[in-house]
Amino acid sequence: MAFNHPGGEKLTRRLLALTALPQGAKLLDFGCGVGGAMRLAASEFGFDIIGIDSDRGMVNACKLQGLNAVLSKNNVVDFPSLSFDGVIAECVLSLTDSRAETLHEFWCVLKRGGKLGISDIFEKGREEILQNELETAGFTVRVWEYHSREIGAYVAQAIMDGKDCADFDRYGKDTGYYLAVAEKP
Numbered sequence: 001m002a003f004n005h006p007g008g009e010k011l012t013r014r015l016l017a018l019t020a021l022p023q024g025a026k027l028l029d030f031g032c033g034v035g036g037a038m039r040l041a042a043s044e045f046g047f048d049i050i051g052i053d054s055d056r057g058m059v060n061a062c063k064l065q066g067l068n069a070v071l072s073k074n075n076v077v078d079f080p081s082l083s084f085d086g087v088i089a090e091c092v093l094s095l096t097d098s099r100a101e102t103l104h105e106f107w108c109v110l111k112r113g114g115k116l117g118i119s120d121i122f123e124k125g126r127e128e129i130l131q132n133e134l135e136t137a138g139f140t141v142r143v144w145e146y147h148s149r150e151i152g153a154y155v156a157q158a159i160m161d162g163k164d165c166a167d168f169d170r171y172g173k174d175t176g177y178y179l180a181v182a183e184k185p
Contacts (some may be wrong), residue, residue, distance in 0.1 A: 003036040005091035006150035006177045011119055014036045015088060016045050018143050018181045019115040024048060025085035028109065030077065030102075031092030032069055035062040047086075052077065077105040084109050088117040102138035110184045117181050119147070124176040131180075139182035148176040 003009045016037070021027065023046030029038050033050025041047040051069035053059050062069035072078070087106045087140070096102045106116050116139060122130055131141050 004033055005119060007082055007119065007147050007179075009036065009040065010152065011147060011179060012040055012090060013044070015090070015119055015179055015181070016041055016047075018179070019086050019088070021045070021047065021086045021115060026050075026083065027086045027088065028052065028079070028084045029076070029089055030089040030106070031095075032062060032067075032143055033058050034070065034132070035065055035067045036068045037088060037115045038062065038069070039065070041088075062065060077109055078104070079109045081108050085116060086115045087116065089120045091121065093118055094120045099133060100137065103133060103139070107138045107184055112184060114184045115142075115181055116184070117179075119177070119179045121151075121168045122176050122178055124148070124174040127176075127178065130178070134180070134182045136161045138184060140185055141180060141182045141183040143179070145179045146176065151175060151177050 003012055005011070025047050027041055027047040028051045029041070029051040031047060032038055035051060038049050038051050041049045050065060051059075051062055052072045053069060054072045054074065056071055059069045059071045082092070087110060093099060093102060108154045110116065127144070132146065134141050
């Protein structure tokens with residue numbers, strides 16, 4: 001699956017559109033996987049994109065496709081401050097060791113007015129905590145959408161494909177999925 005998250009390519013396209021970044025914007029794909037979002041961001045949105053992933057196999061898969069991806073050590077965003085117009089993180093922020101630290105790193109690498117686009121799982125009823133974490137990191141939340149119904153279709157397809165879906169059972173029946181766009185003022 002090139003878009004290995006609920007909502008797949010359709011939700012990635014929506015996330016990229018909602019960032020409202022102009023063509024040529026420099027974008028970081030945190031947890032880029034095999035590069036599905038990178039290809040879409042470059043071909044349909046005209047973004048100058050670089051991916052980062054902690055899995056060497058994923059980075060190599062991107063490079064074999066001619067995509068610009070680098071290996072991250074311990075999910076560290078190792079780029080100079082003010083390097084990007086936007087950052088996207090799809091179905092990966094919930095897997096980081098320290099969400100607060102990762103959000104701070106995103107804030108540092110974004111230029112003023114830069115956009116952070118996230119789609120990820122969450123525990124229903126804890127949305128306010130996630131929004132507060134974004135605000136504590138210095139972001140202003142501009143968009144917050146629920147896409148929890150996408151989980152069922154994703155998990156069913158993943159099971160049919162023989163994939164492990166343990167992360168989507170983390171919160172049991174209270175597992176939700178959201179899309180958010182936040183801005184660095």
